[in-house]
Amino acid sequence: MDLSLKKTLLRYMLEADGDDVFIGKVHGLYTSRGSIVLQTVFQLLAGIDLPDGSSEEHWENTLQHRQKMMHRLERNISITTALSDYLQTQTEFLHHPRLIEAMQYENVVHETIHDNLTGLFNRPYFDEAYSQHVSLANRYLHDLTVIFLDIDNFKDINDTYGHLAGDEALKQIASVIDQEKRESDIAARYGGEEFVLLLTYTDNVSAFVFAERLRKKIETLDFCYQNQIIKLTVSGGIASFPLHSEDPQQLLQMADNAVYLAKGAGKNRITHFKEEKRRYLRVKIHQPVLAKELDFHSSQTFTGMSKDICVGGILFENDESLPLGALIKVRIPVTEGAPLILIGKVVRVEAFENGKYDIGMTTSFKEMDKIANTEIAGILHTRKVTE
Numbered sequence: 001m002d003l004s005l006k007k008t009l010l011r012y013m014l015e016a017d018g019d020d021v022f023i024g025k026v027h028g029l030y031t032s033r034g035s036i037v038l039q040t041v042f043q044l045l046a047g048i049d050l051p052d053g054s055s056e057e058h059w060e061n062t063l064q065h066r067q068k069m070m071h072r073l074e075r076n077i078s079i080t081t082a083l084s085d086y087l088q089t090q091t092e093f094l095h096h097p098r099l100i101e102a103m104q105y106e107n108v109v110h111e112t113i114h115d116n117l118t119g120l121f122n123r124p125y126f127d128e129a130y131s132q133h134v135s136l137a138n139r140y141l142h143d144l145t146v147i148f149l150d151i152d153n154f155k156d157i158n159d160t161y162g163h164l165a166g167d168e169a170l171k172q173i174a175s176v177i178d179q180e181k182r183e184s185d186i187a188a189r190y191g192g193e194e195f196v197l198l199l200t201y202t203d204n205v206s207a208f209v210f211a212e213r214l215r216k217k218i219e220t221l222d223f224c225y226q227n228q229i230i231k232l233t234v235s236g237g238i239a240s241f242p243l244h245s246e247d248p249q250q251l252l253q254m255a256d257n258a259v260y261l262a263k264g265a266g267k268n269r270i271t272h273f274k275e276e277k278r279r280y281l282r283v284k285i286h287q288p289v290l291a292k293e294l295d296f297h298s299s300q301t302f303t304g305m306s307k308d309i310c311v312g313g314i315l316f317e318n319d320e321s322l323p324l325g326a327l328i329k330v331r332i333p334v335t336e337g338a339p340l341i342l343i344g345k346v347v348r349v350e351a352f353e354n355g356k357y358d359i360g361m362t363t364s365f366k367e368m369d370k371i372a373n374t375e376i377a378g379i380l381h382t383r384k385v386t387e
Contacts, residue, residue: 118174
């Protein structure tokens with residue numbers, strides 16, 4: 001069932017100035033989108049699914065039946081009345097018709113496709129609309145961009161202020177998204193604290209400009225809960241069709257992966273999807289580490305705790321910040337009497353509310369080789385002097 005098309009037709013029906021106007025709008029949609037429009041009309045007005053390939057014939061018969069009824073009764077006949085009479089007297093599709101107020105039906109449709117908490121579309125609706133729009137983009141060769149937004153430190157908000165505060169934060173951010181997006185954009189709560197936007201006819205660069213504006217708007221949001229000011233920020237990821245992928249599921253995954261890149265780069269930022277160049281296996285390891293800046297004989301030695309390690313580097317938690325780009329040496333006690341020593345540059349520093357810092361270091365094999373050669377040369381020199 002095409003929920004977006006059904007919602008459009010329902011709006012046409014409620015807003016049209018007479019049935020002839022509504023029929024004209026249906027014809028316009030049918031011309032651009034085909035028989036799916038007429039299939040949806042029968043679903044909307046009668047709640048039936050016609051056999052494939054029969055909707056055009058039955059729609060034309062319904063219009064002719066309406067004209068005959070108006071001629072015989074010498075008064076206007078609504079398309080709903082004509083369709084109901086046609087289906088009961090000329091077909092076997094409608095056996096037990098019943099009346100339902102259009103506004104009540106609209107409320108049912110709204111609840112079916114919207115998230116109850118935020119008012120944005122829900123995930124089932126987004127998944128269906130997304131699939132349709134990617135097909136259209138592929139057919140007509142136009143751009144389309146997906147943006148994922150994830151609330152930073154959302155668990156801390158729930159843990160510190162309670163889940164009602166978390167719910168209010170979700171509603172506040174959803175309100176900003178709804179205000180900033182275009183009418184043609186589709187915004188949905190994808191799950192938990194994650195939102196997704198589908199920007200049709202939008203390339204990667206234009207989407208980034210929009211996403212960055214949205215991020216800044218959320219960052220400056222005055223969110224007060226029970227007299228407590230709560231800072232809200234989001235991290236976002238962007239992937240575009242056909243720039244990054246023409247496969248719908250892969251495109252979604254790329255945008256979602258870009259969120260993790262934004263989180264890893266310090267949060268509160270928007271990141272384009274890019275291919276992962278790292279080819280190293282990361283291993284979780286929780287061991288005390290000693291970190292010290294090189295080239296400074298009097299520099300302080302810091303005590304931290306490792307988080308994960310790979311051939312390309314190490315991530316560890318520290319009580320003190322270290323300058324980006326600093327050359328450091330890290331000692332990890334792997335086995336008794338044989339610590340692992342890594343040397344490299346600080347490429348990531350991320351501060352947390354508990355006063356701790358995540359320090360990311362990339363391994364510099366060049367520096368390790370240089371220091372090893374220096375130490376070996378020193379050992380050989382000492383032996384030579386002793387002899």
